[in-house]
Amino acid sequence: MSAIIDVRHVNKAFGGLHVINDCSIQVEEGSVTGLIGPNGAGKSTLFNIIAGALPLDSGQILLDGEDITNRPANELFHKGLLRTFQIAHEFSQLTALENLMMVPPDQPGESLAKAWFAPKAVRAQEAEVKRRAQEVIEFIGLNHVRNELAGNLSGGQKKLLELGRTMMTDARVVLLDEIAAGVNRTLLGDLIGNIERMNREFGYTFLVIEHDMDMIARLCDPVIVLAQGSVMVEGSIEEIQNNPEVIEAYFGAGAA
Numbered sequence: 001m002s003a004i005i006d007v008r009h010v011n012k013a014f015g016g017l018h019v020i021n022d023c024s025i026q027v028e029e030g031s032v033t034g035l036i037g038p039n040g041a042g043k044s045t046l047f048n049i050i051a052g053a054l055p056l057d058s059g060q061i062l063l064d065g066e067d068i069t070n071r072p073a074n075e076l077f078h079k080g081l082l083r084t085f086q087i088a089h090e091f092s093q094l095t096a097l098e099n100l101m102m103v104p105p106d107q108p109g110e111s112l113a114k115a116w117f118a119p120k121a122v123r124a125q126e127a128e129v130k131r132r133a134q135e136v137i138e139f140i141g142l143n144h145v146r147n148e149l150a151g152n153l154s155g156g157q158k159k160l161l162e163l164g165r166t167m168m169t170d171a172r173v174v175l176l177d178e179i180a181a182g183v184n185r186t187l188l189g190d191l192i193g194n195i196e197r198m199n200r201e202f203g204y205t206f207l208v209i210e211h212d213m214d215m216i217a218r219l220c221d222p223v224i225v226l227a228q229g230s231v232m233v234e235g236s237i238e239e240i241q242n243n244p245e246v247i248e249a250y251f252g253a254g255a256a
C-alpha cells in the first residue's frame, strides 16, 4: 500500500496557541485509519487543514503524491478528497432521495443553455443520477424513507444520508468527523457496516475522527493517537489500548 494522504511536518497556531506541532501522518490507500486523542488535541484542526478549510502555517500535504497544501475545498472535492457533507439547512425541505440527487457537481440540468440545446442529454443524465441515487439509498438502508423530507429524518438516518451523499461523488478519500455522535446503537451498526462495505467493495479510503472507541475498534486499522498537536503513537487498536503513554494521556484523562 502507498500513502494516499501524506501530512508532512505541519504546524498551525491560532494567535499564540500552537495547536498543530510538527505533525506528520500517512493514510494508506484502501485503509480505514482512525484519528483519536483527548479533547483539544487538534484533531478537527488537522482535518480542516487536510480538507482545505483552514490554511496551515508551515508544512506540506500531499494527495496521492500531489502537493495540495492550502488548496481550497472545492478543488480537493474534484480531486476526490472530501469530508462528509452536513445535511445543509436548505436541503431539509428536500426528500432523502432528492438530497442524494443534489450532490453530483456540474449536472447539465443546471445549465439553461445546455438544457435548451441538448435536452436529451440532460434527461439522460438526470435519469442516470436518479438511478444512482436509488442504488445508494438502497445500499445505505434508507429506501423505506426515501420520500421523507430530510429534515424529518432521525439524527442517525441523517448520518447515513450524509455517508450516502459521498457515494454520489467520485470520492476516493473520505474524512469522517465524529459521525457516530448521537447515533443510536442500531443505526450505528448500519453506519459501521456501510463504511466497511464502501471500503472493501468500492475501495474508499477513510480517515475517521471518533470518540466512540467501539466504532474505532471495529473499523480502524491503524489508529493514530494525537496529543497536543503531534502524533503520540500509531498502531493497531490493541497496541494503542495497551500503550501506557496512551492510557495516561487519553484513557486516563477519561476523554473517551
Ligand SMILES: Nc1ncnc2c1ncn2[C@@H]1O[C@H](COP(=O)(O)OP(=O)(O)OP(=O)(O)O)[C@@H](O)[C@H]1O
Binding pocket: 014, 017, 019, 037, 038, 039, 040, 041, 042, 043, 044, 045, 046
Ligand atoms: N478557530 C480557532 N481559533 C482559536 N482557537 C482554536 C480554533 N479552532 C480550534 N482552536 C483551539 O485549538 C485547540 C484544538 O482544537 P480542535 O478542535 O482541533 O481539537 P480536537 O482534538 O478536535 O478536540 P475535540 O475532541 O474536543 O473535538 C483547542 O484548544 C481549540 O480551542
